[in-house]
Amino acid sequence: MIGVLVVDDDFRVARIHRSFVDRIPGFGVVGVAHSGASCLDQVRRHAPDLVLLDLYLPDMFGLDVAARLRADGHDCDVLVISAAKEADAIRGAVRSGVVNYLLKPFGFDDLRTRLEQYATQRTGLYATSVHDQADIDRALTCAPRAGNALPKGLSSETDQLVRTALSTAAGTLSAAECADQIGISRVSARRYLEHLHTTARADVTLRYSVPGRPERRYRWIGA
Structure with missing residues (x-):
């Protein structure tokens, strides 16, 4: 079971997201937080595998919360759920190493797809015995495939x-x-x-x- 912490300042939205997660096989909600401080506290207490993190929290910006989690040594993954469409927010999330970025409002199927992708990748990371680069590529679900390499000049x-x-x-x-x-x-x-x-x-x-x-x-x- 993959433990999930739902973080959203809106109590109603947090309940909806919790209900979504609880409907997805293999996932379970271990806690709900409505502020950055509460998120940090609940991560310490519950050690979730994944944090569904809103960016607009009343006391901290979500990406600052993610940075604190890393600085404090927590190894939970972060999936951003936000209405923020600004380029800086998206760039910052990518650079912070989030596993995905889901734009609000979203439906159950949107979240299910991303959580299933996360579960597949997480299983690969934990199950793979690394002997060479190909093993690492498979674990990261980015093994080279015909026609998949970036063309010259693209980063x-x-x-x-x-x-x-x-x-x-x-x-x-x-x-x-x-x-x-x-x-x-x-x-x-x-x-x-x-x-x-x-x-x-x-x-x-x-x-x-x-x-x-x-x-x-x-x-x-x-x-």
């Missing part, structure tokens, strides 16, 4: 930012919207998004509502 850091922006979008994103969100050029964003489409991680639709060439809209379809 893994920016690729992760684009993936996070796309996977947390409420609907579809254009290259221009993605670029504005994470702070890169539209041309660069288009290259990363097209790579995700080529590797079957993003779907593309065309919008004909503007004059000239149709706008390409991207939607995340898989990790």
